[in-house]
Amino acid sequence: xxxxxxxxxxNGKVHTYWRLVRSVRVGNRVRQQTVACLGELDAAGxxxxxxxxxxxxxxxxxxxLFDEAIPEEPVTVRLREIRLERxxxxxxxxxGWRLWRALHFDLLLERLLPSGREGVxxxxxxxxxxxxxxxEPASELHIAExxxxxxxLDDLLGLPEETVNDDRLYRALDCLLPHKxxxxxHLRARLGELFEVDYxxxxxxxxxxxxxxxxxxxxxxQYGYSRDRRSDCKQVLIGLVVTTDGLPLGYExxxxxxxxxxxxxxxxxxxxxxxGRAERIWVMDRGMISEQTLAFLRQGGRRYVVGTxxxxxxxxxxxxxxxxxxxxxxxxxxxxCRSPDGGExxxxxxxxxxxxxxxxxxxxxxxxxxxxxxxxxxRLARARExxxxxxxxxxxxRILERNRRAGKAFSVRVQTATGRGAGLQVRWRxxxxxxxxAAMSEGCYLLRSNIxxxxxxxxxxxxxxxxxxxxxxxxxxxxxxxxxxxxxRADRVQAHILVCFLxxxxxxxxxxxxxxxxxxxxxxxxxxxxxxxxxxxxxxPTTDGRELRLRCVVRPDKAQAALLDRLGLTVPQRLSPxxxxxxx
Numbered sequence: 001x002x003x004x005x006x007x008x009x010x011n012g013k014v015h016t017y018w019r020l021v022r023s024v025r026v027g028n029r030v031r032q033q034t035v036a037c038l039g040e041l042d043a044a045g046x047x048x049x050x051x052x053x054x055x056x057x058x059x060x061x062x063x064x065l066f067d068e069a070i071p072e073e074p075v076t077v078r079l080r081e082i083r084l085e086r087x088x089x090x091x092x093x094x095x096g097w098r099l100w101r102a103l104h105f106d107l108l109l110e111r112l113l114p115s116g117r118e119g120v121x122x123x124x125x126x127x128x129x130x131x132x133x134x135x136e137p138a139s140e141l142h143i144a145e146x147x148x149x150x151x152x153l154d155d156l157l158g159l160p161e162e163t164v165n166d167d168r169l170y171r172a173l174d175c176l177l178p179h180k181x182x183x184x185x186h187l188r189a190r191l192g193e194l195f196e197v198d199y200x201x202x203x204x205x206x207x208x209x210x211x212x213x214x215x216x217x218x219x220x221x222q223y224g225y226s227r228d229r230r231s232d233c234k235q236v237l238i239g240l241v242v243t244t245d246g247l248p249l250g251y252e253x254x255x256x257x258x259x260x261x262x263x264x265x266x267x268x269x270x271x272x273x274x275x276g277r278a279e280r281i282w283v284m285d286r287g288m289i290s291e292q293t294l295a296f297l298r299q300g301g302r303r304y305v306v307g308t309x310x311x312x313x314x315x316x317x318x319x320x321x322x323x324x325x326x327x328x329x330x331x332x333x334x335x336x337c338r339s340p341d342g343g344e345x346x347x348x349x350x351x352x353x354x355x356x357x358x359x360x361x362x363x364x365x366x367x368x369x370x371x372x373x374x375x376x377x378x379r380l381a382r383a384r385e386x387x388x389x390x391x392x393x394x395x396x397x398r399i400l401e402r403n404r405r406a407g408k409a410f411s412v413r414v415q416t417a418t419g420r421g422a423g424l425q426v427r428w429r430x431x432x433x434x435x436x437x438a439a440m441s442e443g444c445y446l447l448r449s450n451i452x453x454x455x456x457x458x459x460x461x462x463x464x465x466x467x468x469x470x471x472x473x474x475x476x477x478x479x480x481x482x483x484x485x486x487x488x489r490a491d492r493v494q495a496h497i498l499v500c501f502l503x504x505x506x507x508x509x510x511x512x513x514x515x516x517x518x519x520x521x522x523x524x525x526x527x528x529x530x531x532x533x534x535x536x537x538x539x540x541p542t543t544d545g546r547e548l549r550l551r552c553v554v555r556p557d558k559a560q561a562a563l564l565d566r567l568g569l570t571v572p573q574r575l576s577p578x579x580x581x582x583x584x
Contacts, residue, residue: 015204058437073124075548081541088136088152090553091533091560091571095526096131097156098569099506102194105130108186112179125172126159128164133503135527137481140169152535155551155575173495181274184250187505188275191247195512200274201462202249203242204267205469206260208262209483209497211236218490222256228483236485238473239263239495241271246468247508248575250274253494260287265296281305281451283462298343298450308346316348320440325350326456334456339448347447347456347463355443359445362438365406366430371400373412377426386423389414396426409434479524517566529560535575551575 023032052236100106109123131153134145144166148154156162191197191356208226210233221234228235235256241249254263270280286307297304313320316337325333331352336345376395380387392414400407417425449459453571456486476482484501487493510523519526533554540548552574556564564571 006039076543077540083539085535085539088535089150090152090407090535091530092135092527093131093153094149094512095530096134096194098508100127103190113175120163122172122175124159130502133480133499134506141166148214150276177495201244201281203469204467206237206239208235208237209475212484212486213488215488217488220255224257240472242472243464243468246472261290261293264288264293283466303451305449308448312446313441328457334460336456344448344450358442362406365403366409369403373426373428380424389423392424396579472510476500519566
């Protein structure tokens with residue numbers, strides 16, 4: 001990685017903007033990828049970032065743990081025998097530990113999880129589980145046997161290596177799970193203190209995650225519609241509530257065969273019991289919506305902006321043809337349509353990009369259907385014996401089903417062939433009515449809301465915030481690897497999802513910190529870059545037969561120093577005071 005700058009002249013002044021760039025090989029080519037935009041790196045910007053860091057982390061680390069004074073006893077060192085030992089991954093676990101403390105999870109869990117008879121704090125073991133999920137997602141066995149001993153967490157958390165084993169990690173899962181509600185309540189308050197979060201707009205969405213194994217002991221593990229395209233595996237559903245910034249408020253786990261729409265009442269009521277009803281606006285996708293759900297939301301005086309099934313567009317054919325559209329930005333238009341009873345508004349949206357995409361999809365599937373029907377027609381023409389009409393109709397049905405996005409565009413008939421010989425033939429044509437409707441509705445989608453005094457542009461902007469919930473699921477699945485689930489016990493599955501949720505909280509806290517420090521939104525890149533920072537023991541043999549052991553942190557390079565400076569962080573030089581020990 002290296003720094004690059006761009007010089008811009010504006011109003012007679014010269015501005016130099018810096019970017020942190022790394023080279024990435026894509027196939028046979030090397031491309032430059034921007035990790036973070038550092039801005040002008042001026043003194044005022046650095047001061048703001050440092051003030052933000054102090055508000056997040058509560059000031060510099062305690063002197064009792066880092067950078068203790070070196071004893072003033074003079075010693076003579078054998079320079080040729082100096083060596084390095086015990087190299088450990090430091091940068092990303094140190095940053096994760098700072099985030100853990102910034103959210104006061106350490107204080108909360110110390111109160112909720114007192115130490116056991118072994119004297120090992122369960123709060124520290126829980127921190128190991130969450131930090132491992134953030135930095136290198138893997139099984140508890142991998143954490144115990146490999147990952148923990150490769151990191152500096154034993155120094156940061158005060159946990160000797162021999163105390164971290166798979167049995168203790170599993171028991172920590174069992175201890176952590178009963179405090180899910182307390183963690184969510186604490187989280188809402190702490191995130192509000194750090195980032196002034198607005199909880200008036202809540203986004204709700206569902207995803208699924210599947211099991212490896214039978215999961216026969218878990219009643220929630222069921223077969224159902226899989227967002228992971230693993231219909232062969234049992235799964236559970238996870239409903240997540242986030243703010244407009246993607247900051248998580250809470251989640252619930254449902255049976256894998258649960259219908260999306262049946263989860264809404266349970267989620268809304270739990271949030272209201274836990275945090276009060278207030279004047280919130282709920283934003284949900286069309287899969288969550290039914291007339292019964294909307295009636296439930298209206299009865300409680302709740303406001304909502306929700307997606308609507310595409311089939312409802314048929315009711316607004318006249319508006320699609322002759323309605324007055326309002327441009328939100330280039331390529332996107334909306335118009336408001338009042339419901340007949342005046343209790344709701346429908347927001348018609350038309351996107352040029354979406355139109356081009358849907359046109360391409362429809363044409364691709366239409367060409368597939370025509371090619372498949374032509375092959376079927378060729379086989380029938382070459383057949384030596386007459387084919388069964390029922391069997392041919394079933395083959396036609398399978399072709400249309402496999403390409404359902406354009407299946408209704410065709411009228412297909414299986415009839416007796418004319419001319420010499422006997423047999424069947426397939427004839428098809430495109431339906432003009434379907435083509436006209438497709439040309440009219442491609443790129444359009446429909447929203448509905450009971451907020452009557454807002455313009456269509458504002459309602460659309462509320463709905464588009466759902467991308468934050470979708471991004472949350474992508475992060476949990478790709479970066480934090482919530483899937484697949486290997487646990488078989490129901491309580492361990494719940495605890496695994498809770499650990500992934502807490503790791504996502506750390507991820508989003510870092511994301512908000514980066515954004516406010518002018519570093520963009522790439523926590524993964526930042527963790528990857530800091531992973532190269534190591535701690536190591538510098539062993540200095542003395543002339544009197546002893547060894548001076550210094551546990552030091554490698555000095556950041558120029559790029560890493562720029563990142564840390566922008567975040568307002570300073571890496572400690574040492575992790576423990578020097579020790580003079582007798583040479584064995």
